[in-house]
Amino acid sequence: MAPLFSLFAAPSRRAPPEPRMSTPETEIPAALRFGDLGLPETLLAALAGVGYESPSPIQAATIPALLSGRDVLGTAQTGTGKTAAFALPVLSRLDLARHKPQALVLAPTRELAIQVAEAFQRYAVKLPGFHVLPIYGGQGYGPQLQALRRGVHVVVGTPGRVIDHLERGSLDLSGLTTLVLDEADEMLRMGFIDDVEAVLQKTPPQRQVALFSATMPPPIRRIAQTYLRDPAEVTIAAKTSTAANIRQRYWFVSGLHKLDALTRILEAEPFDAMIVFARTKAATEELAEKLQARGVAAAAINGDMQQQQRERTIAQLKDGRLDVLVATDVAARGLDVERISHVLNYDIPYDTESYVHRIGRTGRAGRSGEAILFVTPREKGMLRAIERATRQPIEEMRLPTVDAVNDRRVARFFEKISAALEAGGLDDYRELVERYAGEHDVTTTEVAAALARMAQGDTPLLLQARDEPAPRPRAEREPRGTDARAPAARPRHAGEEGHGAHPPRAFDAEYGVRPPRAPKPPRAAPEPGMESYRVEVGHVHGVKPGNIVGAIANEAGLESRYIGRIDIHEDHSILDLPEGMPPEIMAHLQKAWVVGQQLRISRWDGSHAPSEHAPKARFRPPGARAGKPPMKPHRKGPPKPRG
Numbered sequence: 001m002a003p004l005f006s007l008f009a010a011p012s013r014r015a016p017p018e019p020r021m022s023t024p025e026t027e028i029p030a031a032l033r034f035g036d037l038g039l040p041e042t043l044l045a046a047l048a049g050v051g052y053e054s055p056s057p058i059q060a061a062t063i064p065a066l067l068s069g070r071d072v073l074g075t076a077q078t079g080t081g082k083t084a085a086f087a088l089p090v091l092s093r094l095d096l097a098r099h100k101p102q103a104l105v106l107a108p109t110r111e112l113a114i115q116v117a118e119a120f121q122r123y124a125v126k127l128p129g130f131h132v133l134p135i136y137g138g139q140g141y142g143p144q145l146q147a148l149r150r151g152v153h154v155v156v157g158t159p160g161r162v163i164d165h166l167e168r169g170s171l172d173l174s175g176l177t178t179l180v181l182d183e184a185d186e187m188l189r190m191g192f193i194d195d196v197e198a199v200l201q202k203t204p205p206q207r208q209v210a211l212f213s214a215t216m217p218p219p220i221r222r223i224a225q226t227y228l229r230d231p232a233e234v235t236i237a238a239k240t241s242t243a244a245n246i247r248q249r250y251w252f253v254s255g256l257h258k259l260d261a262l263t264r265i266l267e268a269e270p271f272d273a274m275i276v277f278a279r280t281k282a283a284t285e286e287l288a289e290k291l292q293a294r295g296v297a298a299a300a301i302n303g304d305m306q307q308q309q310r311e312r313t314i315a316q317l318k319d320g321r322l323d324v325l326v327a328t329d330v331a332a333r334g335l336d337v338e339r340i341s342h343v344l345n346y347d348i349p350y351d352t353e354s355y356v357h358r359i360g361r362t363g364r365a366g367r368s369g370e371a372i373l374f375v376t377p378r379e380k381g382m383l384r385a386i387e388r389a390t391r392q393p394i395e396e397m398r399l400p401t402v403d404a405v406n407d408r409r410v411a412r413f414f415e416k417i418s419a420a421l422e423a424g425g426l427d428d429y430r431e432l433v434e435r436y437a438g439e440h441d442v443t444t445t446e447v448a449a450a451l452a453r454m455a456q457g458d459t460p461l462l463l464q465a466r467d468e469p470a471p472r473p474r475a476e477r478e479p480r481g482t483d484a485r486a487p488a489a490r491p492r493h494a495g496e497e498g499h500g501a502h503p504p505r506a507f508d509a510e511y512g513v514r515p516p517r518a519p520k521p522p523r524a525a526p527e528p529g530m531e532s533y534r535v536e537v538g539h540v541h542g543v544k545p546g547n548i549v550g551a552i553a554n555e556a557g558l559e560s561r562y563i564g565r566i567d568i569h570e571d572h573s574i575l576d577l578p579e580g581m582p583p584e585i586m587a588h589l590q591k592a593w594v595v596g597q598q599l600r601i602s603r604w605d606g607s608h609a610p611s612e613h614a615p616k617a618r619f620r621p622p623g624a625r626a627g628k629p630p631m632k633p634h635r636k637g638p639p640k641p642r643g
Helices: 041-049 057-067 082-092 110-123 141-150 159-168 184-189 193-201 218-227 258-268 281-293 307-318 352-359 377-390 402-423 427-440 444-456 545-556 583-590
Strands: 072-075 103-106 132-135 154-157 178-181 208-213 232-235 246-252 273-277 298-301 324-327 340-345 369-375 530-535 566-568 573-578
Touching: 041 082, 041 110, 057 072, 057 082, 057 208, 057 232, 072 082, 082 110, 082 178, 082 208, 103 159, 103 193, 110 132, 110 154, 110 307, 132 141, 132 159, 141 159, 154 159, 159 193, 178 193, 184 193, 184 208, 184 218, 193 218, 208 218, 246 377, 258 281, 258 369, 281 298, 281 324, 298 307, 307 324, 340 352, 352 369, 352 377, 369 377, 427 444, 545 566, 545 573
Parallel strands: 072 208, 072 232, 103 154, 103 178, 132 154, 178 208, 246 369, 273 324, 273 340, 298 324, 340 369
Antiparallel strands: 530 573, 566 573
């Protein structure tokens, strides 16, 4: 059975000959200017107005190819200027007298569609009468239909909403001259590749196609071979997968709660605006509420929010009414806000590509940025994978100390006092303070301290020294030597040490049935974003962790790195899986088999009592291996004499 999570599209029915790919065009002269690329003066004036002087490598390689009418297959990481690379050639070839869509840009998310549409509008500031329309889900059809009836030159949309308009007949692609697929690898990951192909099949055969992707997996390569005609292949290889102007640090989660650590960073780390990435929608809302309770101007953004609300939240971040945005990966995809100086990964991403996209929200357009990653002990392997993928070391950070945080709090407290003194209007309050001090025989200092306590509320102004996490202990290295790596001798059984005789085996001599194993210690709570599940297969069935991982990975199409801790008990096992597993996947796993037993997966209720669905332990004769039938004798009777 094909994995249910598979995003690979079926091969197209029509398969033209494989196009010839040109040599990657990555060598760009250092002194190249936009004026050297053949762009019209109106666009050059607009670029000068926004401060663009010289093209990026992807722009310098792509713009001439698109202006000449060639299809383009571009491979470049996020944040390299791909939008201008295709927007400027599209604008330079528009016929503003025609009011049917002449260019269509497909983007994986609403936010990216809006961002691309805004970029088109910014570059077309010198083109009177130009109209661009973003169409995406979560917005009513009414405004989109009205704009399409009035006439637009460029449409930027998500694949699903574009398909809807095509089926309604409200989007006419008969006059289309250019089709752009932006972040094609992300559309593949999100399961939109079939919609992309459906749109491609509805476009005129003579249209020009530009496909941009950060990576080039086989399904994307197949689409290029099927729908692009002799494309110019542009590959911009970066020395690192992340921008060099982004400082990357990680904090090892130990001795202090993640929320307290985040609060400490927000207080002591100078920042303008910050995006905090959480793994689930529920986590974004919970974390935003907790930050608000601690006095932080924070808000959540996730896929469950109405589009208008998401747009209002992003606008608040842009104009300074919000300082912290707590977001999921999908919600923040394509987000470009100049104020964002810090990206904090509250939950480590499931894959390295998501990490690159996350931290790409800062350090845009040559600005410096900060990226912070929270890492639990079980996530150290993912940290190393990120370092290998980005080809950059991530330095360990030390949290701001209690003294540093208290110094900042005291400084802000003094600033508030100074601001109140400068504002004036204190005569009435001064009279009241003096009156109270005289009537109750206390000093004005004591009254001022009481008023400060009232203003502060229940939250202490200063942290206590006990809030400082203890230093993380490091394992001592054994001295080098011939026996340094040899395991320490341990007693064979009670009352016997060293290399004495084996203890008597405590199992039935006839059937070889071992006694029950000692009970395991209480299982710790799963990591944030994970849930614990029970499967009805355990030691008595001869199962190993690899058996369970392989079954779930193969049957559910879930990559093995998303499967968390596995504890195997006598007749069942407990494992951690990502939150929000789809019901159809769970129903499928119910019937999956491991070492001859059905998994019968269910959410774990915290007990190890026998399940009503638990299978009976299979009889295993002596010498039989798990999951295999007992060996049969290969001959009968006494052995035959040789010779």
